[in-house]
Amino acid sequence: MSELGTMVFGLVLILAAVGGAALVTWFERRLLGIWQDRYGPNRLGPFGVLQVAADMIKLLTKHDWVPPFSDKMVFIFAPTAIVVAMLLGFTVVPFGPDLYVIDLNIGLLFFLSMTSLAVYSVLLAGLASNNKYALLGGLRSAAQMVSYEVFMGLSLMGVVMLSGSFSLLDIVEAQRDQWFCIPQFLGLYVFLIAGVAESHRLPFDLPEAEHELTAGFHTEYGGMKFAMFMLGEYLGLILISCMIVTLFFGGWLGPWLPPLLWFCIKVFIVICFFILLRAAIPRPRYDQLMSLGWKYMLPLALFNLVVTAVIALAMQGQG
Amino acid sequence: MFKSLTSQLQTMWTILQHTFTKAETVQYPEEMPYLAPRYRGRIVLTNDPDGDERCVACNLCAVACPVDCIALQQGVRDDGRWYPQFFRINFSRCIMCGMCEEACPTNAIQLTPDFEMCEYDRQSMVYEKEHLQIKGTGKYHDYNFYRVAGLAIAGKDKGEAQNESKPIDIKDLLQ
Amino acid sequence: MIEVLFYSASVIALLATILALTRSNAAHALIYLIVSLLAIAVLFFLMGAPFAAALEILIYAGAIMVLFVFVIMMLNLGEVGEAQERGWLSVKSWILPGIMAALLFIELLIALSISSEQTIALTSGVAVPPKEVAMSLFGPYVLAVEIASMLLLAGLVGAYHLGRRFIVRREGVHEGGDS
Numbered sequence: 001m002s003e004l005g006t007m008v009f010g011l012v013l014i015l016a017a018v019g020g021a022a023l024v025t026w027f028e029r030r031l032l033g034i035w036q037d038r039y040g041p042n043r044l045g046p047f048g049v050l051q052v053a054a055d056m057i058k059l060l061t062k063h064d065w066v067p068p069f070s071d072k073m074v075f076i077f078a079p080t081a082i083v084v085a086m087l088l089g090f091t092v093v094p095f096g097p098d099l100y101v102i103d104l105n106i107g108l109l110f111f112l113s114m115t116s117l118a119v120y121s122v123l124l125a126g127l128a129s130n131n132k133y134a135l136l137g138g139l140r141s142a143a144q145m146v147s148y149e150v151f152m153g154l155s156l157m158g159v160v161m162l163s164g165s166f167s168l169l170d171i172v173e174a175q176r177d178q179w180f181c182i183p184q185f186l187g188l189y190v191f192l193i194a195g196v197a198e199s200h201r202l203p204f205d206l207p208e209a210e211h212e213l214t215a216g217f218h219t220e221y222g223g224m225k226f227a228m229f230m231l232g233e234y235l236g237l238i239l240i241s242c243m244i245v246t247l248f249f250g251g252w253l254g255p256w257l258p259p260l261l262w263f264c265i266k267v268f269i270v271i272c273f274f275i276l277l278r279a280a281i282p283r284p285r286y287d288q289l290m291s292l293g294w295k296y297m298l299p300l301a302l303f304n305l306v307v308t309a310v311i312a313l314a315m316q317g318q319g
Numbered sequence: 320m321f322k323s324l325t326s327q328l329q330t331m332w333t334i335l336q337h338t339f340t341k342a343e344t345v346q347y348p349e350e351m352p353y354l355a356p357r358y359r360g361r362i363v364l365t366n367d368p369d370g371d372e373r374c375v376a377c378n379l380c381a382v383a384c385p386v387d388c389i390a391l392q393q394g395v396r397d398d399g400r401w402y403p404q405f406f407r408i409n410f411s412r413c414i415m416c417g418m419c420e421e422a423c424p425t426n427a428i429q430l431t432p433d434f435e436m437c438e439y440d441r442q443s444m445v446y447e448k449e450h451l452q453i454k455g456t457g458k459y460h461d462y463n464f465y466r467v468a469g470l471a472i473a474g475k476d477k478g479e480a481q482n483e484s485k486p487i488d489i490k491d492l493l494q
Numbered sequence: 495m496i497e498v499l500f501y502s503a504s505v506i507a508l509l510a511t512i513l514a515l516t517r518s519n520a521a522h523a524l525i526y527l528i529v530s531l532l533a534i535a536v537l538f539f540l541m542g543a544p545f546a547a548a549l550e551i552l553i554y555a556g557a558i559m560v561l562f563v564f565v566i567m568m569l570n571l572g573e574v575g576e577a578q579e580r581g582w583l584s585v586k587s588w589i590l591p592g593i594m595a596a597l598l599f600i601e602l603l604i605a606l607s608i609s610s611e612q613t614i615a616l617t618s619g620v621a622v623p624p625k626e627v628a629m630s631l632f633g634p635y636v637l638a639v640e641i642a643s644m645l646l647l648a649g650l651v652g653a654y655h656l657g658r659r660f661i662v663r664r665e666g667v668h669e670g671g672d673s
Contacts, residue, residue, distance in 0.1 A: 035337045038344045074525065105623045109548035116556025120528070123563050127521055135567060142564040146557055153552075166624050280334040281327055 010101045017090050021234035026052045028275050035279040062223035070220060074128035079225045082121030082232030086239055089114035093242045094169050096252045096259040107168040108160065111243060112153050115198050119145040121232060122207050122217045129220040137216025140286060141207035144197055147293045152194035154301040158187040158308040159247050172251035181248040186304040188248045190297050195244065199236035202278040206286055241270040358432035359417045362408055365429055365457035372452065373427035373464060376403040380419035380428050388412035389419060398473030406451060410436055411444035425464035429457040500540050507533035518579040520566050524559065531555045545624045
């Protein structure tokens with residue numbers, strides 16, 4: 001693509017991602033409603049879609065309050081970090097054979113580093129709020145993110161071995177014959193759980209945990225800044241879904257339909273699955289989360305890594 | 320580990336099956352819920368079958384009311400009937416408990432299956448007698464207090480009520 | 495274009511580092527340090543080492559600094575800590591390290607001016623793909639990698655030992671014996 005084309009596409013991508021995140025908030029509530037035998041927001045507009053607009057107007061017109069006891073600069077800076085990091089993460093996602101902002105040869109690492117930067121938003125919000133609940137939420141999120149990042153990266157190394165590249169385009173191309181969800185199902189499983197923990201969504205929403213910490217790290221936030229946090233969370237959800245599709249379900253690959261449509265359908269299904277997780281599974285305790293991470297997920301990811309390496313080497317020896 | 324995994328997958332499958340169950344929600348303003356005839360809602364004052372008001376201003380409802388939302392003033396008409404000069408119910412206090420209905424000796428005060436009382440002004444929740452009084456007899460169609468009570472009013476002397484024998488003249492024993 | 499990016503990133507890195515040194519609030523200092531690390535990652539990227547840039551963000555900014563902030567949060571320094579930090583920023587305490595750092599800087603400048611041709615060759619702006627990094631890591635530098643991994647293993651075992659001894663000692667107090 002030309003430089004101008006890339007810029008236009010980047011702009012469209014930002015708008016689409018933010019709009020998509022707003023739409024997912026509505027979609028999630030409707031879907032949760034269906035699974036809990038109720039309707040969800042269905043009043044405003046067709047199927048209640050305009051609920052998004054109403055929520056947005058409400059959040060944007062609310063009093064933008066900065067608590068006097070907070071660390072003001074950091075307090076204002078914190079919510080922007082997660083949105084910026086997540087939007088940057090979208091740049092490496094290939095939506096089609098030539099629909100991407102940039103094809104980095106370290107695309108996968110770039111994605112991992114962006115999700116790892118998103119933790120600062122939560123952490124600094126917890127620190128700057130000068131509030132017990134926020135601090136506890138921040139502490140939890142720091143420990144959760146740092147531990148789950150470890151095997152999030154490790155679980156993806158099997159994919160990298162099979163495709164022989166960090167570039168997401170090459171990874172998708174390598175799945176022409178077979179999607180990586182079959183040979184890498186352990187990697188998929190670990191990445192899925194790590195992805196839920198990284199985007200701190202239910203069931204792993206311990207940094208927020210309404211029932212224990214009122215609202216965790218964003219207890220003191222309201223209006224625009226809270227909207228930024230929500231936007232970041234839903235952008236994270238979409239980004240993780242995009243990555244799962246790209247890495248394990250063949251990205252844009254598929255018969256008959258245009259590539260972008262295939263990609264969107266797959267991402268949609270993965271998002272539905274994430275919402276199902278939220279509807280079905282209760283939140284684990286904090287120590288349970290940690291022991292799940294270090295005692296089960298890390299060995300599983302390492303096992304997957306070793307087995308994949310052995311098989312890849314054996315295949316290389318034959319071929 | 321394996322056991323908990325299968326259990327969670329089972330949970331997810333159960334939840335997924337709920338995609339096809341009907342929602343329990345009643346879409347209220349469009350879809351009214353069924354209310355029984357004896358549902359305890361907005362309070363009315365009823366008339367007797369002859370078209371006269373039933374209330375005799377005995378104040379029993381005001382006494383029975385646990386939140387003291389009923390206020391009334393008794394008056395006596397020329398024909399000897401008692402009636403409320405004013406009758407006021409503050410519905411922003413009323414808890415729709417139905418104690419007034421139980422206490423009423425004349426079946427005048429009755430609760431109806433209507434609960435939709437919303438006002439922007441709190442003062443509009445205070446209902447006066449003309450707001451409460453209805454034309455009909457409510458739940459009890461044939462009941463007329465003055466026809467069964469022993470009280471003498473114009474057009475009906477003592478002993479002329481239903482199932483009532485003539486009063487005994489205690490002085491005739493002396494004759 | 496690239497030059498503009500390079501110099502702006504360098505200026506940001508320098509400024510952020512100076513601010514990180516002079517802030518008395520530990521949390522603010524750490525945030526400036528993170529910004530400085532990110533700017534350095536941009537520099538790596540521009541000089542054709544995207545792998546190093548990604549690792550810089552992933553490991554330093556994304557993991558180690560998080561732990562630093564974590565510790566700051568646990569300590570809950572507040573006003574007392576800030577006053578102490580301000581005390582340490584007196585001329586008396588930074589003049590000696592400052593002179594030493596200046597000497598090191600001059601040495602670095604001399605070294606760079608001598609081997610300037612080689613330096614230019616090293617930062618030619620050609621991107622080094624991760625495969626090449628891996629090849630050189632497990633080719634000529636395999637010994638260094640192995641030594642580093644041994645060191646990390648030792649650190650891991652040490653950390654485990656420290657954590658474990660704590661638990662055993664508490665049990666030992668209960669039984670009246672010592673482990």
